[in-house]
Amino acid sequence: xxxxxxxxxxxxxxxxxxxxxxxxxxxxxxxxxxxxxxxxxxxxxxxxxxxxxxxxxxxxxxxxxxxxxxxxxxxxxxxxxxxxxxxxxxxxxxxxxxxxxxxxxxxxxxxxxxxxxxxxxxxxxxxxxxxxxxxxxxxxxxxxxxxxxxxxxxxxxxxxxxxxxxxxxxxxxxxxxxxxxxxxxxxxxxxxxxxxxxxxxxxxxxxxxxxxxxxxxxxxxxxxxxxxxxxxxxxxxxxxxxxxxxxxxxxxxxxxxxxxxxxxxxxxxxxxxxxxxxxxxxxxxxxxxxxxxxxxxxxxxxxxxxxxxxxxxxxxxxxxxxxxxxxxxxxxxxxxxxxxxxxxxxxxxxxxxxxxxxxxxxxxxxxxxxxxxxxxxxxxxxxxxxxxxxxxxxxx
Ligand SMILES: *Cc1c(COP(=O)(O)O)cnc(C)c1O
Numbered sequence: 382x383x384x385x386x387x388x389x390x391x392x393x394x395x396x397x398x399x400x401x402x403x404x405x406x407x408x409x410x411x412x413x414x415x416x417x418x419x420x421x422x423x424x425x426x427x428x429x430x431x432x433x434x435x436x437x438x439x440x441x442x443x444x445x446x447x448x449x450x451x452x453x454x455x456x457x458x459x460x461x462x463x464x465x466x467x468x469x470x471x472x473x474x475x476x477x478x479x480x481x482x483x484x485x486x487x488x489x490x491x492x493x494x495x496x497x498x499x500x501x502x503x504x505x506x507x508x509x510x511x512x513x514x515x516x517x518x519x520x521x522x523x524x525x526x527x528x529x530x531x532x533x534x535x536x537x538x539x540x541x542x543x544x545x546x547x548x549x550x551x552x553x554x555x556x557x558x559x560x561x562x563x564x565x566x567x568x569x570x571x572x573x574x575x576x577x578x579x580x581x582x583x584x585x586x587x588x589x590x591x592x593x594x595x596x597x598x599x600x601x602x603x604x605x606x607x608x609x610x611x612x613x614x615x616x617x618x619x620x621x622x623x624x625x626x627x628x629x630x631x632x633x634x635x636x637x638x639x640x641x642x643x644x645x646x647x648x649x650x651x652x653x654x655x656x657x658x659x660x661x662x663x664x665x666x667x668x669x670x671x672x673x674x675x676x677x678x679x680x681x682x683x684x685x686x687x688x689x690x691x692x693x694x695x696x697x698x699x700x701x702x703x704x705x706x707x708x709x710x711x712x713x714x715x716x717x718x719x720x721x722x723x724x725x726x727x728x729x730x731x732x733x734x735x736x737x738x739x740x741x742x743x744x745x746x747x748x749x750x751x752x753x754x755x756x757x758x759x760x761x762x763x764x765x766x767x768x769x770x771x772x773x774x775x776x777x
Contacts, residue, residue, distance in 0.1 A: 384776050388762050391753040395637040395670045395720070399432050400757045401440045403630035407614050408444045410628055414597055415608055420447035422590070424611030426456055426472065431675070431748040432615055432633050433766050435463040435773070436756045441614070442467045450609050454479045457488040470515055470549070472609070474525050477504045484510035489548055493517040493525040495535050498545065505544035514539060515549030515588065518575055520568040522555040532575045536584040549588030549607070550579065557595035558620035565596065569603040576604075595619035598626075616723075617730060617741045631729070633745060634722035635674075635752070639688070639712045640667035640703070652697030652705050657682055659696075666693075666709035670720050671702040675747035679737035680728075687726040688718040 382390065411421060423441035425434045438449050438460050448468040451457045457469040468489065475483070475490040480501045483490050492498050492514045505512055516536060519526030527535050532550070539547045552572045556564040572591055579585040592602035594613035602608055616631040618624040643666070645651060645659025659665070668686060672678045681698040686706050693706035712718075719727045721744075730741040737744075750768035757763060766773040 384774065387774065388755065388765065388776070391765055391767065392636070392755060392762075393638065395635070395668075395674055395752055397431075397748055397752050397754045398634050398636060398757060399436065399754050400630070400632050400634075401436060401763070402758055402760075403616060404432070404437060404440055404614060404632045405444045407616050407629050407632070408441060408446065410626070411594075411597060411608075411610055411613055415602070418606060420607045422446065422448040422450045422470070422607055422609040423614055424450040424472070424593075424609050425460075426450060426452035426611070427746045428456075428768075430611060430615050430617075430742065431745040433754040433756070434460060435465070436754070436764060436766060437614075438463075438465050438467070447607060450611070454483055454488065454490070458482065458486050461486045461488070475501070477501060480504040480512055481508065481510060484508070484512050487513075489513035489515060491515050491517045491525070491551075492535070492539070493519070493527060495527060495531060495538070498535055498539050498542070502539075502542035502544045508544075511544055511546055513546045513548045515551055515586070515590075516547065518550060518552045518572060520552045520571040520575075521564060522553050522568075524553075526552065529571050529575050533578045533582055533584070536579055536586075537582070540584055547584070547586045549586050549590065550575070551588070551590040551605075551607075551609075554591070554593060554596050554601075557593060557599060557601060558623045560622040562599065562601050565599075565601045569601065572603060593619070594625075595623045599623045612742060615745065617745065620740070631723040633730075633748075634727070635670070635720040635748065636722075637668050637670045637686070637718055637720055639709070639714055639716040639718060640669055642666040642709050642712055642714060650697070652681075652700060654698055657697035657705075657707075663707060664709040664712075665696055665705050665707050666712055668704045668706055668718065668720075669702065670704055671700045673701045673749060674752050675744070675749045676704065676720065677733065677737045677739075677744065677747070680733060683736050684728050684733055686718045686720050686728065687722065687724065688712060688716060690724070690726050692726050693718065 429437035517526035589605040590607040647661040
């Protein structure tokens with residue numbers, strides 16, 4: 382198949398559209414919000430929140446971000462294998478067996494316990510490898526990180542270890558997405574004291590970072606020189622309390638096509654369990670998207686798709702691979718429809734999240750590997766990534 386045939390095939394079924402121009406514009410919007418001396422880390426963990434890490438990382442680097450953030454070392458290795466050469470930091474916990482792999486791929490890791498600092502150093506002592514590390518300080522998230530009172534001591538032991546290079550110190554907010562900023566201010570104050578201690582002791586590393594998207598958007602980001610943004614770069618809001626400004630554009634939308642259209646008679650049930658009963662002559666249609674694509678089954682009889690600026694309510698239970706929608710009058714097999722999108726009649730990720738009691742983060746990351754991602758630039762398909770087939774390509 383040539384490129385056009387491949388794209389036609391991939392967009393002929395359920396697929397994700399990723400607007401890389403919107404992603405870059407969101408990064409620029411964030412840049413305008415943070416102070417001029419502050420750098421931006423694009424957080425591309427979890428396959429860039431379901432958007433595709435390689436394509437987003439490439440676009441973010443072209444947009445001039447200082448660093449990429451991932452959660453696991455393997456995510457960083459995947460970016461290196463795809464040819465990404467920018468600075469990468471693994472934000473989550475690292476284990477001793479990660480150390481040589483991180484050195485080999487020149488990926489920085491977070492150190493969050495004192496014993497990990499010494500064990501990572503020991504793991505590298507027989508090689509010449511040097512591991513770049515950022516010290517994670519737990520100022521109130523209670524998940525990972527050394528306590529503020531331990532930080533000075535741990536930076537000293539990292540400094541003494543020839544296998545470790547201390548490049549950063551950071552913390553993470555537990556409640557930055559809430560209206561009430563008390564906890565965030567407390568964490569900022571605790572972190573500032575750590576920074577003062579390290580500065581006085583001359584063990585302060587070059588990178589100092591606190592804020593995630595919510596910290597930046599709420600104006601409670603502390604006094605670092607780097608911020609770590611994920612959700613806002615994808616044009617999504619951290620929470621209802623801390624929305625992204627209206628100018629931010631959702632980067633991902635999910636599309637599919639009408640399958641079979643048929644008519645229900647009055648009282649006739651549809652899909653597993655027959656949980657929806659039809660009206661007389663109700664027009665319904667199948668859509669080849671299901672919970673195995675990442676469409677939460679909790680949207681059964683609750684969510685909707687859209688076509689031609691009309692809502693098509695989900696009728697009955699969402700199946701693994703198919704969903705049935707109502708109000709299908711006038712639709713024909715093969716017509717395009719939107720599963721998730723930003724348009725006025727589309728179901729947004731935020732709406733789906735509120736219908737199912739979760740957050741947009743979870744719904745975006747749930748889009749599975751069998752949904753091909755089509756990357757748009759200048760309003761046209763520019764590249765694609767089909768994780769299930771292990772194939773990606775560019776439109777030249
Ligand atoms: C995921 C993550 C971020 C990004 O958070 P957003 O809310 O998506 O901006 C920042 N820092 C750490 C440590 C993270 O794990």
